[in-house]
Amino acid sequence: DAGVIQSPRHEVTEMGQEVTLRCKPISGHDYLFWYRQTMMRGLELLIYFNNNVPIDDSGMPEDRFSAKMPNASFSTLKIQPSEPRDSAVYFCASSLVGPDEAFFGQGTRLTVV
């Protein structure tokens, strides 16, 4: 298996623009997690899905953030409108059972200028 695949690897956008991050989890994994990593706050869980259904989105910082999982092999994280403080590395992870033994993608480094 190719592992968790995220795209793009790097994204630079201007403040106010819409940004969409994409994730393909490992086939057969029922759980998908979106994390954000910054120097100040470390790794934070934004939202997670179980069988394509959002279970807990309490980590989503604002209404500007939204996430979808239309099928078992694809998820998106959208920021609209983007702000400079959204600059971070966004990780997608998937696991077979719960948070244990989660496999992370390589991340998307987002820079909002």
Place this chain on the structure above:
Amino acid sequence: TQLLEQSPQFLSIQEGENLTVYCNSSSVFSSLQWYRQEPGEGPVLLVTVVTGGEVKKLKRLTFQFGDARKDSSLHITAAQPGDTGLYLCAGAYSNDYKLSFGAGTTVTVRA
């Protein structure tokens, strides 16, 4: 505020030396995991410990879960430059599927 406190924040040692990284919390976890993250990559799972007092060994790495399941340590024997990276601990609760991560310990092993 981090639920999991890791120490030290930075550690720089010479190849061949030993090192220990600590992960402490006031919370009881159902399981605790250690990850290593290299620059530009996502965290990679090293081990999961679930039983209080449990000790797991992975080659030169030894992981221990505290008896009360509130703390853990990672010990590396005869460190090598390939051990360089950010070491993260993460705890999970039995009634929740969230992982709480520590801030990490940046380990640098000099050749």
